[in-house]
Amino acid sequence: MAKHDTDLSQLFHALADPTRRAILTRLAEGPAPVTELAKPTGLRLPTVMRHLSVLEEAGLIATSKDGRVRTCAMLPEALTPMRTWLDEQRALWEGRLDRLDDYVTKLMEEREK
Amino acid sequence: MAKHDTDLSQLFHALADPTRRAILTRLAEGPAPVTELAKPTGLRLPTVMRHLSVLEEAGLIATSKDGRVRTCAMLPEALTPMRTWLDEQRALWEGRLDRLDDYVTKLMEEREK
DNA sequence: GTCATGCTTAGCCATATTGCTAACTATATA
DNA sequence: TATATAGTTAGCAATATGGCTAAGCATGAC
Numbered sequence: 001m002a003k004h005d006t007d008l009s010q011l012f013h014a015l016a017d018p019t020r021r022a023i024l025t026r027l028a029e030g031p032a033p034v035t036e037l038a039k040p041t042g043l044r045l046p047t048v049m050r051h052l053s054v055l056e057e058a059g060l061i062a063t064s065k066d067g068r069v070r071t072c073a074m075l076p077e078a079l080t081p082m083r084t085w086l087d088e089q090r091a092l093w094e095g096r097l098d099r100l101d102d103y104v105t106k107l108m109e110e111r112e113k
Numbered sequence: 114m115a116k117h118d119t120d121l122s123q124l125f126h127a128l129a130d131p132t133r134r135a136i137l138t139r140l141a142e143g144p145a146p147v148t149e150l151a152k153p154t155g156l157r158l159p160t161v162m163r164h165l166s167v168l169e170e171a172g173l174i175a176t177s178k179d180g181r182v183r184t185c186a187m188l189p190e191a192l193t194p195m196r197t198w199l200d201e202q203r204a205l206w207e208g209r210l211d212r213l214d215d216y217v218t219k220l221m222e223e224r225e226k
Numbered sequence: 227g228t229c230a231t232g233c234t235t236a237g238c239c240a241t242a243t244t245g246c247t248a249a250c251t252a253t254a255t256a
Numbered sequence: 257t258a259t260a261t262a263g264t265t266a267g268c269a270a271t272a273t274g275g276c277t278a279a280g281c282a283t284g285a286c
Contacts, residue, residue, distance in 0.1 A: 005131050012129035017274085018118050021198075028205035035232060045233070047275055054273095068232050068283045076206045079199060085134075086192060086199075092141035093189045130244090148262065158263070160245055167243095181253045181262045 007059075008081055014058035015082075019043065020051050027061060027074035034070050120172075121194055127171035128195075132156065133164050140174060140187035147183050 014020055023037050038048040052072060055061045059078040063070050127133055136150050151161040165185060168174045172191040176183050 005134075008134070009129050009131055012125050016122050016125035016129055018122055019274090021118075021121070025202070025205065028202055029209050033232080043274090044276065046235080046277085049234070050274075065233085068281095070233065074206070076203070079202065082195075083199060086196060089138065089141055089192065090189070092138065093187070096142050132244095146262080156244095157246065159247085159265080162264070163244075178263085181251095183263065 004081060008085055010058045011060070011078065011082055014054050014060055017051065017054075019048075020055055023048075023051060023055065023072075024060060024074060027072060028076070031071050031073040034072065037072060117194060121198055123171045124173070124191065124195055127167050127173055130164065130167075132161075133168055136161075136164060136168065136185075137173060137187060140185060141189070144184050144186040147185065150185060 015024075019041050022041065026032060026037060026040070034045070034048065034052065037052070038045055041048060043051075052061065052063065056063060060075060061072050062075055063072045065071075128137075132154050135154065139145060139150060139153070147158070147161065147165065150165070151158055154161060156164075165174065165176065169176060172188060174185050174187055176185045178184075
């Protein structure tokens with residue numbers, strides 16, 4: 001299993017949770033401290049911390065502590081592998097359609113003879 | 114929690130497993146029966162069946178049975194919600210940069226006075 | 227120094243996930 | 257009809273996930 005494969009798994013796994021996606025969406029608008037991120041979720045702090053560490057391990061956010069406040073910020077470039085995967089998948093799919101197209105074209109040509 | 118939100122969760126969850134992504138990649142090139150999909154994974158059939166049903170519930174593949182053979186095919190449009198989410202996320206992020214830009218511009222103008 | 231605030235750690239519980247084997251059904255094929 | 261093939265079902269075990277409480281630590285406000 002290639003390394004970027006586990007990266008992708010981590011990335012997709014991190015995004016598979018609605019709470020984590022909501023946190024990311026909030027962070028897309030700018031950095032925020034943990035407590036502020038926790039408030040709209042209705043979840044307890046330790047639970048939110050866990051979500052944050054999943055996001056951090058997936059490379060989707062970075063955090064830093066200033067005094068007793070930990071500030072979280074999004075790292076949007078972390079989404080690139082996902083975009084790449086999507087594009088590869090699309091290329092494969094379209095390649096398949098092209099081959100199908102070639103095949104049909106060939107069939108038609110055979111018929112002409 | 115909106116409905117398309119659970120869709121997204123299912124979608125991301127389905128894609129978070131390397132075996133399932135490998136199966137999808139294979140299917141992007143064309144339909145295949147279960148046993149053929151199972152072979153390269155090195156996993157037992159019931160395990161692969163489970164992966165397939167996860168993919169099917171996420172809307173990523175469709176299956177149909179002809180005689181004793183079940184054929185699986187990819188449904189590439191199932192990836193659209195993911196693309197949409199990515200685009201929304203990017204829009205938010207870029208909107209943030211724009212606002213930052215406006216803010217800086219405003220600061221500069223203030224300075225001019 | 228005392229107290230409130232913001233986070234952190236440890237650990238518990240329920241459920242979900244991912245693998246397996248064993249046993250079964252249904253369909254080709256000889 | 258007998259046998260091999262393709263898939264299916266049931267159920268077990270290990271681990272991961274997502275929630276919680278309780279207790280702790282560090283820092284800022286009074």
